[in-house]
Amino acid sequence: MLIPHPLLGPRDAQEFTYLGDAALLNRPDPASGTAAFCDYVYLRDNPAGTHRELWYHEYGDRSWLLVTRDTLSHEILDVRLAREVKTGGTA
Amino acid sequence: MTQTRLPGGLIDRNQPLSFTFNGRKLQGYQGDTLASALMANDIRLVARSFKYHRPRGIFSAGSEEPNALLTLGEGADADPNTRATVVPLREGLVARSQNHAGPLGWDLWSVNDLAAPFFAAGFYYKTFMWPRAFWEKLYEPAIRRAAGLGALSQLPDPETYDKGFLHCDLLVIGGGAAGLSAALTAGRAGANVILADEDLRLGGRLLAESDPLDDAPAADWVARAEAELRALPNVRVMPRTTVFGVYDHGVYGAVEQVSDLPGAALRQTLWRITAKRAVMATGATERHIPFRDNDRPGILLAGAMRAYANRWAVAPARGKVAIFTNNDDGHRTALDLQAKGVDLLGVIDSRTGARPFGDYPIFAGGRVTGTSGRRGLRAIRLAWNGREEELACAALGVSGGWNPNIQLASHHRGRPQWDAARLAFLAQGGPEGLIPAGAAAGEGSTHHALTSGHHAAADALRQLGLTTPAPALPRAEDRQGGAEAFWHVPGKGRAWVDFQNDVTVKDIKLAHQENMRSVEHLKRWTTLGMATDQGKTSNVTALAVMAELTGRSIPETGTTIFRPPYTPVSLSVLGGGDTGAHFRPTRLTPTHAWAKAQGALFVEAGQWMRAQYFPRPGETHWRQSVDREVLAVRAGVGLCDVTTLGKIDVQGADAGEFLNRIYANMMGTLAVGKVRYGLMLREDGFAYDDGTCARLGESHYVVTTTTSNAGLVLRTMEFARQCLWPDLDVTLISTTDAWAQIAVAGPNARRLLSRVVDGFDLSNETFPFMACAELTVAKGCPARLFRISFSGELAYEIAVPARYGQALMDRLMREGADLGVTPYGTEALSVLRIEKGHAAGAELNGQTTALMLGLGRMVSQKKDSIGAVMSRREGLAQDTRRLVGLQAVDPARPLPAGSHLFREGAARDTATDQGWITSACYSPHVGGHIALGFLEEGDTRLGEIVIAANPLQGTEAACRVVPAQFVDPEGGRLRD
Amino acid sequence: MRFSGFKVVKEALTGHRGWKPLWRDPAPQTHYDIIIVGGGGHGLATAYHLAATFGQARIAVLEKGWLGGGNIGRNTTIIRSNYLLPGNEPFYEFSMKLWESMEQALNFNAMVSQRGILNLCHTDAQRDAFRRRGNAMLLAGADAELLDRDGVRAMAPFLNFDNARFPIKGGLLQRRAGTARHDGVAWGYARAADQRGVDILQNCEVTGFRIENGTVKGVETSRGYIGAGKVGVAVAGSSGRVMQMAGMRLPIESHVLQAFVSEGLKPVIPGVITFGAGHFYVSQSDKGGLVFGGDIDGYNSYAQRGNLPVVEDVAEGGMALMPMIGRARLLRMWGGVMDMSMDGSPILDRTDVDGLFFNGGWCYGGFKATPASGYCFAHLLATGRPHETAAAYRLDRFARGHVIDEKGVGAQPNLH
Numbered sequence A: 001m002l003i004p005h006p007l008l009g010p011r012d013a014q015e016f017t018y019l020g021d022a023a024l025l026n027r028p029d030p031a032s033g034t035a036a037f038c039d040y041v042y043l044r045d046n047p048a049g050t051h052r053e054l055w056y057h058e059y060g061d062r063s064w065l066l067v068t069r070d071t072l073s074h075e076i077l078d079v080r081l082a083r084e085v086k087t088g089g090t091a
Numbered sequence B: 001m002t003q004t005r006l007p008g009g010l011i012d013r014n015q016p017l018s019f020t021f022n023g024r025k026l027q028g029y030q031g032d033t034l035a036s037a038l039m040a041n042d043i044r045l046v047a048r049s050f051k052y053h054r055p056r057g058i059f060s061a062g063s064e065e066p067n068a069l070l071t072l073g074e075g076a077d078a079d080p081n082t083r084a085t086v087v088p089l090r091e092g093l094v095a096r097s098q099n100h101a102g103p104l105g106w107d108l109w110s111v112n113d114l115a116a117p118f119f120a121a122g123f124y125y126k127t128f129m130w131p132r133a134f135w136e137k138l139y140e141p142a143i144r145r146a147a148g149l150g151a152l153s154q155l156p157d158p159e160t161y162d163k164g165f166l167h168c169d170l171l172v173i174g175g176g177a178a179g180l181s182a183a184l185t186a187g188r189a190g191a192n193v194i195l196a197d198e199d200l201r202l203g204g205r206l207l208a209e210s211d212p213l214d215d216a217p218a219a220d221w222v223a224r225a226e227a228e229l230r231a232l233p234n235v236r237v238m239p240r241t242t243v244f245g246v247y248d249h250g251v252y253g254a255v256e257q258v259s260d261l262p263g264a265a266l267r268q269t270l271w272r273i274t275a276k277r278a279v280m281a282t283g284a285t286e287r288h289i290p291f292r293d294n295d296r297p298g299i300l301l302a303g304a305m306r307a308y309a310n311r312w313a314v315a316p317a318r319g320k321v322a323i324f325t326n327n328d329d330g331h332r333t334a335l336d337l338q339a340k341g342v343d344l345l346g347v348i349d350s351r352t353g354a355r356p357f358g359d360y361p362i363f364a365g366g367r368v369t370g371t372s373g374r375r376g377l378r379a380i381r382l383a384w385n386g387r388e389e390e391l392a393c394a395a396l397g398v399s400g401g402w403n404p405n406i407q408l409a410s411h412h413r414g415r416p417q418w419d420a421a422r423l424a425f426l427a428q429g430g431p432e433g434l435i436p437a438g439a440a441a442g443e444g445s446t447h448h449a450l451t452s453g454h455h456a457a458a459d460a461l462r463q464l465g466l467t468t469p470a471p472a473l474p475r476a477e478d479r480q481g482g483a484e485a486f487w488h489v490p491g492k493g494r495a496w497v498d499f500q501n502d503v504t505v506k507d508i509k510l511a512h513q514e515n516m517r518s519v520e521h522l523k524r525w526t527t528l529g530m531a532t533d534q535g536k537t538s539n540v541t542a543l544a545v546m547a548e549l550t551g552r553s554i555p556e557t558g559t560t561i562f563r564p565p566y567t568p569v570s571l572s573v574l575g576g577g578d579t580g581a582h583f584r585p586t587r588l589t590p591t592h593a594w595a596k597a598q599g600a601l602f603v604e605a606g607q608w609m610r611a612q613y614f615p616r617p618g619e620t621h622w623r624q625s626v627d628r629e630v631l632a633v634r635a636g637v638g639l640c641d642v643t644t645l646g647k648i649d650v651q652g653a654d655a656g657e658f659l660n661r662i663y664a665n666m667m668g669t670l671a672v673g674k675v676r677y678g679l680m681l682r683e684d685g686f687a688y689d690d691g692t693c694a695r696l697g698e699s700h701y702v703v704t705t706t707t708s709n710a711g712l713v714l715r716t717m718e719f720a721r722q723c724l725w726p727d728l729d730v731t732l733i734s735t736t737d738a739w740a741q742i743a744v745a746g747p748n749a750r751r752l753l754s755r756v757v758d759g760f761d762l763s764n765e766t767f768p769f770m771a772c773a774e775l776t777v778a779k780g781c782p783a784r785l786f787r788i789s790f791s792g793e794l795a796y797e798i799a800v801p802a803r804y805g806q807a808l809m810d811r812l813m814r815e816g817a818d819l820g821v822t823p824y825g826t827e828a829l830s831v832l833r834i835e836k837g838h839a840a841g842a843e844l845n846g847q848t849t850a851l852m853l854g855l856g857r858m859v860s861q862k863k864d865s866i867g868a869v870m871s872r873r874e875g876l877a878q879d880t881r882r883l884v885g886l887q888a889v890d891p892a893r894p895l896p897a898g899s900h901l902f903r904e905g906a907a908r909d910t911a912t913d914q915g916w917i918t919s920a921c922y923s924p925h926v927g928g929h930i931a932l933g934f935l936e937e938g939d940t941r942l943g944e945i946v947i948a949a950n951p952l953q954g955t956e957a958a959c960r961v962v963p964a965q966f967v968d969p970e971g972g973r974l975r976d
Numbered sequence C: 001m002r003f004s005g006f007k008v009v010k011e012a013l014t015g016h017r018g019w020k021p022l023w024r025d026p027a028p029q030t031h032y033d034i035i036i037v038g039g040g041g042h043g044l045a046t047a048y049h050l051a052a053t054f055g056q057a058r059i060a061v062l063e064k065g066w067l068g069g070g071n072i073g074r075n076t077t078i079i080r081s082n083y084l085l086p087g088n089e090p091f092y093e094f095s096m097k098l099w100e101s102m103e104q105a106l107n108f109n110a111m112v113s114q115r116g117i118l119n120l121c122h123t124d125a126q127r128d129a130f131r132r133r134g135n136a137m138l139l140a141g142a143d144a145e146l147l148d149r150d151g152v153r154a155m156a157p158f159l160n161f162d163n164a165r166f167p168i169k170g171g172l173l174q175r176r177a178g179t180a181r182h183d184g185v186a187w188g189y190a191r192a193a194d195q196r197g198v199d200i201l202q203n204c205e206v207t208g209f210r211i212e213n214g215t216v217k218g219v220e221t222s223r224g225y226i227g228a229g230k231v232g233v234a235v236a237g238s239s240g241r242v243m244q245m246a247g248m249r250l251p252i253e254s255h256v257l258q259a260f261v262s263e264g265l266k267p268v269i270p271g272v273i274t275f276g277a278g279h280f281y282v283s284q285s286d287k288g289g290l291v292f293g294g295d296i297d298g299y300n301s302y303a304q305r306g307n308l309p310v311v312e313d314v315a316e317g318g319m320a321l322m323p324m325i326g327r328a329r330l331l332r333m334w335g336g337v338m339d340m341s342m343d344g345s346p347i348l349d350r351t352d353v354d355g356l357f358f359n360g361g362w363c364y365g366g367f368k369a370t371p372a373s374g375y376c377f378a379h380l381l382a383t384g385r386p387h388e389t390a391a392a393y394r395l396d397r398f399a400r401g402h403v404i405d406e407k408g409v410g411a412q413p414n415l416h
């Protein structure tokens, strides 16, 4: 696989480490208790199709990317810097 | 040489080559393959089939070969299961047949053939069940004795392999008419092109045909095209390169055969080719027509026979040759053979209206119903015009039509679609950017191949924004195939569909009878298509036979998809040389050379090599060295390279707040110049990693991690920084490799250090336990000093830029000579920390909690941090296991780590299991064996005797539950 | 019809005319007491045990494709009970005991072959962990042996002892472990279930659940609606997709795991061997192919195929561990979709919907669990209570903090 890095262009997926569903960006408020955290830590939509997910450019520039990818075809539809998505408030 | 050599061909008669087959010395020519050379020597029997050990000969002229698998080479260079049809002949080549007991001609295993009725499809699922124990003892060993084809040498592969990356606009797979045309189109347009072909020579089928291009031999045009391509700087021509798999986003796996010679600088290269577009010009593979006893040596694919005659100038046998076909292409073979002077018996054409294309006998509407000849074809039975007769015949070419080579297109699980007009499966829904052309796209004639290759390349380039000039393509034959469906000759006896795995029409019938009718069930029940050719010559035929049995159409019956690799690939090249000692990178600490000079033994710690201990003359057992090192630290001063611990610089206005959220305990309140022990949790609330956190400045912290988690902790911290709290002003960088860090531990540590620091006050008052500072040492070398202790002694860790690490170590050793300075390794380090009750990897194994580690109070309730919320779940909060110290009642009796703990007198089972030992050692300080472990309610059981049971090794030891600190529990030593 | 050596001989002598279909292809009925969704190993074994062990009737298995076409037919066939944690080990040992008698019970030779599994260790810490695990196995009634370097060498002299980046220090051996013929397992259970009246409905994809007042009433399928008293879902890699139709999110991600087989070679590798310093495990089939694999690709996928980096990683591991396999050629590679759970252990439990039961989260290790999973799921469906060996496999263990995390890597499926 090749991941089109927003800053560095297409990079071999081997340079990256995969974390999982981009819902991990949305850490619950600590006051919301264990139920909300259980959802956050354990439950996944796990869709067959479009999936927003987090990749870390570990052997590269160490940026975390939010990649939108089809889990049936592996086609990559969109890539952004996770940090920008977060600060842009669109996560 | 014998009479099977014909005139002409693309072999060099001026370059004879000698080789051996089963010890017989034989001759061939440069340009021969092993198969053509064997044929030229009139050797027909070359192999045995897998199950029935039937005599087998060469069946094809390419990589689809199911029969002629030989072992090449000797000793460690032996290459089993090599298809003779793709091996270029070379001087001194040694080839052997395989899978027989006794000589090839008298294989004892061929009794299996007599017992064939008992070995019908799936028979082994139905028997060998009684008595139960006999499976492993009797039946399976017998089956395994018969397993496999060739044998591994059982020696390491001595050859050299490599891997590399290539990038291009257009990858052209296959160098036949379509591929050359595509490559020329794209090359002339200026695109970056890679042209790969598995064959030694470009040209593909063009080399096998007698048809001219522009009225000249096709090989001339091929040579000109190749010369032009090689002259273009934007084109890379890669013969002997098999594209074996298609992966995501235009990544293609390919193997280049660089050399065949033992001891060559390089044998094969694995290429990962990233292509914007690719043309699949992989040609087509002929299928055969099953009939009774159709597997004898001398029965070949008709197109292969033609290739042998035209390219390699060899006839399949001495004597008469017949052709059995359901299409026009079979007649081309007849004509070409005739032109070369082969004695033609005639063409048996299943089509009733078939006419000859030349002057030879034709048996229209005829079929072959049987054969004879034990080790090679002697006669065929011909059914024609209502009669059956036996005709002497030395070789038979069979043509059942052509299957486009669409394997690569199904690597993304696209399902090929049946084309009823072409009687073939065509690629559909293949990988993005892969465009079929030529015979692979079902375009059979040379003319069509040339134009479709051009169009495929032009299409691809247009998608990339490049325009292509109209080509001047040579004039070429444009015949149609004229095939009429005829899938097998019905009748008694066995008609082989899959040669290598011995699957016959009868087996397919049996699968049908037993309701194994879906393609997947059929393949698995009969093993059809599971052999080394992946069913290239059998799958479609089998599908057609099954369709006939079920009375459904072929597309209703199913389709056939192929998996990578296109042809088998050696594990050596897939490993690409990253093996043996190079399997993973080796990281050396800054003092490695120094430690080596001291005679240290090293141990792997992840990718690092660390000094394990430093034996001294006279020490014969590692324990002697380790005990000495431990005692030296406790009594004098020791030095240990601890560079491998992860170091992360954390800087920024919000660094303190950031670390508050990363660590379970409070970090923001840490004063400048102070160090604090820190515990990190995972978000699921379990303990993750521990280390120290030092505050060097208002907005500057240095964090250490365990050696094994260095990368992981940085990853987690970057996640927190970028994905959770990007609003915090903080940046991170790993400085693990930038600083050499040395632990200086023992009562004399301060005295020793004071000799190297540049006027820095080390007194307890100004630099107490858990202080840190930036300073210089050895007259101006920048350094960082931390007063922390893993051993429980007065201790420091001093860091200098990595390149001065060795110099610092040297200096400390020199300066400390009178203080008994002693280097110590990881073993002593481990003993020291167990004696002090510090947790390490065995305790922080990802399954334990802060509570279990006795660190429950470290999880601050005043603030949020990663894992804090989840650590309050019932299962974690109510866990009653606690880290304890264990002291062997009999001090001489070891307490092996991994022992389980039991109450005295309790049964030994899962229900009574009370915990386990995590770390253990002999403690020179205690004078006996000690351990750390987790024990149910361990914190309330001090003084109790428990049993450390190790049934795995048949040992048990009584031990006393004690506090985890065996040394200086009050902590006076490290504070003095 | 019973299979036997006698029957094989008789049929051989009479032209194989007497063989009958291994199972029927019945038309779907309008209602079943129990519907199992998923005709893989676990679904078929569950149906078999419901009928054969728990005396249930009117049972159907609904399979979207061909029975046995999922992971049961794609795995690397290793069976073992060498687990560490008390939530797991008794279950897998129960499974091992069932393997040891299944062929006679099913009257089908699934080629259960106890040629042993040898897990290699390369550091002292790994050996200590093996000691803890081996002891846990013995305490649970399984078998285990700890080998030192010489012991490993005696068993597998062809391993890289001389030039290894990570030297072999020893190994944990379970002799009763081994392999079984994966297709044979699916077919054996299917045939035995069919013989006991279970309807196996192939090409019957469940497309929805009918749930009324919190109780499941039946399933929508590609062959029409089918009513059911109880529904048990055992769809492995499709768990997320199927349970989502019942409105459930799971602690599961779907990932691809690749597997590999070489050309047939004369046997050299006796049992199963796993590398402890890289991602590689291998056995050799009775046909002579080296069957091997390594790590999952590591990203969510339903594509049933993987990528090149993992292929190379696996080959590197294999070559580093046993350089003698260099001239073996890889014949086929493929992928399966794994139901990777958040703690690496399975779920076998009722759900919030009455009558709807879930079986999944098997990761890359559910083949060995097939007999016990079938038994325990049938137990749960038939009695409403979990079987004692599967009692820890609850869905609420995540919320309650009773995770069963063998590897200690936490809630990250691609690390399990």
Ligand SMILES: Cc1cc2nc3c(=O)[nH]c(=O)nc-3n(C[C@H](O)[C@H](O)[C@H](O)COP(=O)(O)OP(=O)(O)OC[C@H]3O[C@@H](n4cnc5c(N)ncnc54)[C@H](O)[C@@H]3O)c2cc1C
Pocket: C037, C038, C039, C040, C041, C042, C043, C062, C063, C064, C065, C066, C067, C068, C069, C070, C071, C072, C073, C074, C075, C076, C077, C078, C079, C204, C205, C206, C207, C234, C235, C236, C237, C238, C242, C257, C258, C259, C293, C334, C335, C336, C337, C338, C362, C363, C364, C365, C366, C367, C368, C369
């Ligand atoms: C490459 C690989 C190697 C492995 N190696 C091992 C190993 O060595 N040892 C081991 O113990 N385990 C191994 N496993 C894991 C093991 O194969 C699985 O855990 C196990 O097979 C899963 O259970 P199953 O057999 O029921 O799954 P499957 O066979 O996948 O069955 C699930 C079935 O559900 C069907 N289905 C899905 N959705 C629907 C629907 N909507 N309606 C109807 N039917 C549906 C599917 O078609 C499928 O047939 C491996 C897996 C893979 C992929």
